[in-house]
Amino acid sequence: MDELGLIRLLTRDLALTPAVKVGAGDDCAVLDVGIPDRYVLLKADAVVEGIHFLADTPPRKIGHKALGRCLSDIAAMAGTPGSALVTIGLPRRFDPQQVTAIYAGMNALARRYEMAVVGGETTTNPDRIFLSVAVLGTVARDKCVLRSGAKPGDAIFVTGQLGGSLAGKHLEFDPRLAEARWLADRFTVHSMIDLSDGLATDLRHVLTASQVGAEIRSQAIPISAAAKRETRAGDSTKTPLLAALTDGEDFELLFTLAGRQAVPLLDAWKTQFPALPLSCIGKITTAPGLKLRDPGGVRDLTAEGYVHFA
Amino acid sequence: MDELGLIRLLTRDLALTPAVKVGAGDDCAVLDVGIPDRYVLLKADAVVEGIHFLADTPPRKIGHKALGRCLSDIAAMAGTPGSALVTIGLPRRFDPQQVTAIYAGMNALARRYEMAVVGGETTTNPDRIFLSVAVLGTVARDKCVLRSGAKPGDAIFVTGQLGGSLAGKHLEFDPRLAEARWLADRFTVHSMIDLSDGLATDLRHVLTASQVGAEIRSQAIPISAAAKRETRAGDSTKTPLLAALTDGEDFELLFTLAGRQAVPLLDAWKTQFPALPLSCIGKITTAPGLKLRDPGGVRDLTAEGYVHFA
Numbered sequence: 001m002d003e004l005g006l007i008r009l010l011t012r013d014l015a016l017t018p019a020v021k022v023g024a025g026d027d028c029a030v031l032d033v034g035i036p037d038r039y040v041l042l043k044a045d046a047v048v049e050g051i052h053f054l055a056d057t058p059p060r061k062i063g064h065k066a067l068g069r070c071l072s073d074i075a076a077m078a079g080t081p082g083s084a085l086v087t088i089g090l091p092r093r094f095d096p097q098q099v100t101a102i103y104a105g106m107n108a109l110a111r112r113y114e115m116a117v118v119g120g121e122t123t124t125n126p127d128r129i130f131l132s133v134a135v136l137g138t139v140a141r142d143k144c145v146l147r148s149g150a151k152p153g154d155a156i157f158v159t160g161q162l163g164g165s166l167a168g169k170h171l172e173f174d175p176r177l178a179e180a181r182w183l184a185d186r187f188t189v190h191s192m193i194d195l196s197d198g199l200a201t202d203l204r205h206v207l208t209a210s211q212v213g214a215e216i217r218s219q220a221i222p223i224s225a226a227a228k229r230e231t232r233a234g235d236s237t238k239t240p241l242l243a244a245l246t247d248g249e250d251f252e253l254l255f256t257l258a259g260r261q262a263v264p265l266l267d268a269w270k271t272q273f274p275a276l277p278l279s280c281i282g283k284i285t286t287a288p289g290l291k292l293r294d295p296g297g298v299r300d301l302t303a304e305g306y307v308h309f310a
Numbered sequence: 311m312d313e314l315g316l317i318r319l320l321t322r323d324l325a326l327t328p329a330v331k332v333g334a335g336d337d338c339a340v341l342d343v344g345i346p347d348r349y350v351l352l353k354a355d356a357v358v359e360g361i362h363f364l365a366d367t368p369p370r371k372i373g374h375k376a377l378g379r380c381l382s383d384i385a386a387m388a389g390t391p392g393s394a395l396v397t398i399g400l401p402r403r404f405d406p407q408q409v410t411a412i413y414a415g416m417n418a419l420a421r422r423y424e425m426a427v428v429g430g431e432t433t434t435n436p437d438r439i440f441l442s443v444a445v446l447g448t449v450a451r452d453k454c455v456l457r458s459g460a461k462p463g464d465a466i467f468v469t470g471q472l473g474g475s476l477a478g479k480h481l482e483f484d485p486r487l488a489e490a491r492w493l494a495d496r497f498t499v500h501s502m503i504d505l506s507d508g509l510a511t512d513l514r515h516v517l518t519a520s521q522v523g524a525e526i527r528s529q530a531i532p533i534s535a536a537a538k539r540e541t542r543a544g545d546s547t548k549t550p551l552l553a554a555l556t557d558g559e560d561f562e563l564l565f566t567l568a569g570r571q572a573v574p575l576l577d578a579w580k581t582q583f584p585a586l587p588l589s590c591i592g593k594i595t596t597a598p599g600l601k602l603r604d605p606g607g608v609r610d611l612t613a614e615g616y617v618h619f620a
Binding site: 001003006007009010011013014015016017019020023024025029031033034035036038040042043044045046048050051052082083085086087089094096099100103104107110111114115116117118119120121122123124125126127128130132134136138 | 311313316317319320321323324325326327329330333334335339341343344345346348350352353354355356358360361362392393395396397399404406409410413414417420421424425426427428429430431432433434435436437438440442444446448
């Protein structure tokens with residue numbers, strides 16, 4: 001059974017209450033807990049030794065990644081993080097310096113975003129470090145952006161440059177919190193998601209949730225220098241374009257808004273965030289499915305994110 | 311390095327914000343997120359295969375325990391749970407039926423307390439199941455009970471019967487949510503904690519946080535039938551009293567209130583919760599330390615929870 005099949009099984013019969021505005025299936029849960037004008041956002045995620053980092057990964061970067069993944073999800077709802085809880089499973093013989101440095105990485109990132117680390121648990125995971133982080137954030141009720149609001153005619157945008165994250169960015173990325181809030185404050189963002197599973201897969205999550213399709217242009221996909229370098233060096237069997245479409249852990253934002261807002265947005269963005277590229281990569285369509293337009297024509301992008309050229 | 315030493319190290323330099331009313335070090339974090347008259351409670355905890363349950367533990371009970379541990383901590387603040395997030399780390403070859411049943415156990419407990427399960431993450435933990443749960447609850451600002459409020463002269467109470475939890479109760483316990491809220495609504499509870507590490511250790515947490523001492527009476531400690539049975543069967547090297555003092559995972563409440571409230575409380579409790587024993591086990595003292603009074607005299611209880619008879 002694959003991960004998506006398992007998640008479908010597990011989310012079929014979850015306990016619910018009227019406070020739950022959005023439950024499982026978006027970047028964060030959205031809760032009405034009685035804050036006037038605001039919702040609470042709740043997100044938990046984990047990084048595991050040997051899967052998301054290695055035994056010799058610099059430990060501050062492990063902490064940065066563990067918290068940063070949750071913050072990227074808070075950003076995808078246009079939210080503001082408030083507090084984090086940390087649960088760490090450690091082998092019986094652990095290195096206190098390594099663990100302290102993991103926490104230092106988390107605390108440094110937390111301070112940068114003026115949030116708190118409010119505790120958690122230490123427990124035993126005999127074979128490897130397992131680091132689970134839960135984050136509570138909030139968002140203005142009328143600014144919260146879901147995956148499910150994309151509309152035909154929307155322009156599709158991504159921040160940053162995609163692909164090749166494993167070369168380093170996956171341990172050092174900046175969650176796009178300020179950018180997402182600025183966007184939601186000034187534009188009517190219809191849908192948003194953070195890119196963690198790869199552009200093709202994450203865009204498909206938006207399309208499924210919104211019951212629409214999309215056509216993206218291959219020449220508009222912003223390809224990272226790392227993705228290009230890996231192909232040149234022979235380190236990847238993927239072309240740079242395929243890496244940008246399918247590599248995971250970019251931790252950039254993908255969002256959609258009405259096509260007529262595209263040019264004003266691009267202009268305002270350049271002034272506001274001159275160091276971070278913003279790319280319009282295509283448009284939302286009424287016809288379902290995800291298509292890639294390149295100089296040779298229009299082709300299907302499969303659910304797995306891989307491009308099968310006809 | 312032991313767990314307490316590690317926790318001291320990790321909590322030395324946590325990021326903080328003005329919203330944090332109580333950070334690391336109590337049963338839950340207490341946050342002011344702008345709900346009029348209420349605080350948010352946040353708690354995360356984990357259960358790990360081979361540590362907190364076994365490969366052949368009935369999976370619904372694994373789910374019950376994972377969520378129940380957090381609910382016991384929400385109870386210890388006199389709070390009400392609202393929503394839970396679940397992060398599960400699974401070996402690559404997992405049994406979908408086992409995982410579904412674990413979630414069924416969590417959802418059943420969640421429904422019993424009218425709370426929601428709002429999502430989470432699935433990830434890989436190659437060697438064993440690692441189940442991390444984060445719970446958001448709330449509590450009336452003037453009813454939130456901390457560990458740090460015990461006062462000399464307070465009577466010390468525990469609910470239920472203690473010791474021998476590993477014989478079964480650790481997988482089936484009822485978090486004392488209704489009892490704790492009833493208490494906080496009707497009495498001025500000075501301090502409260504849930505019993506997860508064993509009475510002697512958990513009471514010591516209250517004493518340290520409150521900068522007081524305590525004297526408890528051996529003949530007043532409610533000893534569970536399981537603890538007595540294990541001694542009779544030769545399954546434990548501990549006496550039943552020692553088991554009640556030092557076994558973990560009772561998931562009962564320990565709390566203190568002014569001595570003059572002790573008798574009115576015991577009377578009202580019997581009417582309200584006839585099936586759940588409530589025991590006054592001793593009193594808070596100005597002199598630091600934890601002492602055990604038995605027919606032979608007064609002795610020290612050590613930090614480790616073991617009784618060294620002089």
